[in-house]
Amino acid sequence: MILVLLGPPGAGKGTQCKRIIDKYKLRHLSSGDILRSERAAGTELGKKAQQYMDSGALVPDELIIEMMVAAIADAGWNCVLDGFPRTTVQAARLDDALKSQGKKIDAVIDLQVDDKIVATRITGRRSCPKCGAVYHIETLKPKRQGWCDNCIDTKLVQRDDDKPEVVANRLGAYHKQTAAVVGYYKSVKATVFDVRADGAVDDVTRAVFNKLASLAA
Numbered sequence: 001m002i003l004v005l006l007g008p009p010g011a012g013k014g015t016q017c018k019r020i021i022d023k024y025k026l027r028h029l030s031s032g033d034i035l036r037s038e039r040a041a042g043t044e045l046g047k048k049a050q051q052y053m054d055s056g057a058l059v060p061d062e063l064i065i066e067m068m069v070a071a072i073a074d075a076g077w078n079c080v081l082d083g084f085p086r087t088t089v090q091a092a093r094l095d096d097a098l099k100s101q102g103k104k105i106d107a108v109i110d111l112q113v114d115d116k117i118v119a120t121r122i123t124g125r126r127s128c129p130k131c132g133a134v135y136h137i138e139t140l141k142p143k144r145q146g147w148c149d150n151c152i153d154t155k156l157v158q159r160d161d162d163k164p165e166v167v168a169n170r171l172g173a174y175h176k177q178t179a180a181v182v183g184y185y186k187s188v189k190a191t192v193f194d195v196r197a198d199g200a201v202d203d204v205t206r207a208v209f210n211k212l213a214s215l216a217a
């Protein structure tokens with residue numbers, strides 16, 4: 001099964017993906033997480049991506065597509081995509097790559113949240129640099145303030161691109177380049193589920209699972 005989770009920065013894509021992979025036994029492939037690992041490892045790709053990520057711009061399509069198609073193949077074509085595709089070019093190239101393998105996207109979930117809400121979510125986000133667990137200072141607190149629940153001795157950090165001025169650029173890039181991806185999927189008659197994602201985490205999960213249940217029916 002291949003699922004795509006779309007939505008603005010801070011919509012809760014990563015948070016919901018963690019729950020989807022547990023239930024559906026899929027690999028979670030976050031393009032942002034993969035790029036951050038490449039940066040941490042100091043690879044050529046990571047170095048090229050750095051300036052774009054730091055400013056809140058999208059990394060060029062040609063750097064992303066090959067990286068993500070390889071990751072999807074490595075996951076045995078059984079995954080939930082978080083943050084990819086983010087342009088209509090990426091979406092079309094992904095479709096081509098899947099078609100060449102006799103595969104297709106089973107469903108696209110579009111998490112819809114207003115800009116004001118996502119800005120609050122992003123600025124309050126804290127994550128574990130070791131296991132990647134994501135928390136929020138108000139809505140998803142760790143048991144011990146500032147420390148990861150899973151990696152007990154690891155201090156939570158704020159992502160560099162979660163500063164307000166960079167967040168504004170990321171939202172701009174979303175509206176200019178990524179919002180059209182939903183229209184692309186509707187135009188090629190993919191299964192697209194629109195989900196309001198401004199409620200509590202559990203409510204959004206329930207709505208997502210309800211939609212996904214209709215796939216199996």
Ligand code: AP5
Pocket residue numbers: 007008009010011012013014015016030031032033035052053054056057058059060061064082083084085086087090121122124125126134135136137139140161170197198199200201202204
């Ligand atoms: P990426 O890492 O993909 O960032 P993003 O899309 O901006 O998404 P976020 O990780 O910020 O948010 P999310 O929706 O996962 O929300 P989360 O669940 O964490 O990309 C980073 C950069 O990499 C890009 O700017 C770009 O440069 C580059 N890049 C990546 N992919 C690319 C691509 N395909 N093409 C080109 N460039 C690419 O939740 C956020 C917070 O809210 C958390 O604290 C969480 O606890 C909280 N929260 C979640 N849900 C709720 C809820 N329902 N109620 C209350 N709080 C909630």
